[in-house]
Amino acid sequence: MWEYSDIVKEHYKNPKNVGSIEDADAIGEAGALACGDALKLYLKIKDGIITDAKFQTFGCGSAVASSSILTEMIIGKTVEEVKKITNKDIADKLGGLPPEKMHCSVMGHEALEDALKNLEGDKDGEKPTPKANKDKIICNCFSITEHAIKEAIEHNGAKTVEDITALTYAGGACGRCKGNIQAIINTYNMGAKDKKEELNAVQFILKVNKVIEKHIMPELHKDCGGIELVNIEGKDVYVRLTGTCKGCRNSNLTLKNFVQAQLREHVDDEINVIEVE
Numbered sequence: 001m002w003e004y005s006d007i008v009k010e011h012y013k014n015p016k017n018v019g020s021i022e023d024a025d026a027i028g029e030a031g032a033l034a035c036g037d038a039l040k041l042y043l044k045i046k047d048g049i050i051t052d053a054k055f056q057t058f059g060c061g062s063a064v065a066s067s068s069i070l071t072e073m074i075i076g077k078t079v080e081e082v083k084k085i086t087n088k089d090i091a092d093k094l095g096g097l098p099p100e101k102m103h104c105s106v107m108g109h110e111a112l113e114d115a116l117k118n119l120e121g122d123k124d125g126e127k128p129t130p131k132a133n134k135d136k137i138i139c140n141c142f143s144i145t146e147h148a149i150k151e152a153i154e155h156n157g158a159k160t161v162e163d164i165t166a167l168t169y170a171g172g173a174c175g176r177c178k179g180n181i182q183a184i185i186n187t188y189n190m191g192a193k194d195k196k197e198e199l200n201a202v203q204f205i206l207k208v209n210k211v212i213e214k215h216i217m218p219e220l221h222k223d224c225g226g227i228e229l230v231n232i233e234g235k236d237v238y239v240r241l242t243g244t245c246k247g248c249r250n251s252n253l254t255l256k257n258f259v260q261a262q263l264r265e266h267v268d269d270e271i272n273v274i275e276v277e
């Protein structure tokens, strides 16, 4: 049995802003009746501020609660502000959702994104039709887009096809899209590997220290060696070898092949390790 927060229960029992807006400025849709959950979100916008929001949903209690709290989160906010809302924000505002129900918050976020995209289409003179400007559909059974899958990876930490299915339903029926979902996960992981965090000077020093302690020291200790961090100037890291490493004729190899390689892998590709006496 899933555990729900009191906020989820309250929004399920007494949902806010249920219904439609006849002259809505933007309408967003997400989910599909085929998978049991569907959401239609209506927005009224004046001078860039969302003045009203209503929803119609066909789904479980978590879908109702996610939609209800979403409308409360966006009424009174500017369009620019609500663009920053993620599905995790929706789930957090509900006091959390069971992992099996996180897809309900994803659906709320998708409907919001869909409405905002349609709004942009309208600004360009296009008719704001639901699902306009949508990106590539990856899962045809549930109409799940590439963008929704990437969001599940980035914002919810989805790592496997099963995680994606739990969050978005993609892959949960015929399974023909599973290969494409895996390919998106692989591409994302490759990009994440290449992308090293931008660190300020203090964070850089702390991270170098941490990598020395965690990844370098234990290996050098195995041969009764050691290392001391002496100084850091830009990307130049000055170290002193101790124990059996000190004066070892292979010290240069140890430094470049192991110490520098570890620091480059975990901290920054351009680190240069320099030995001092």
Ligand code: FES
Binding pocket: 138, 139, 140, 141, 142, 170, 171, 172, 173, 174, 175, 176, 177, 178
């Ligand atoms: S295409 Fe994704 S489950 Fe069928």
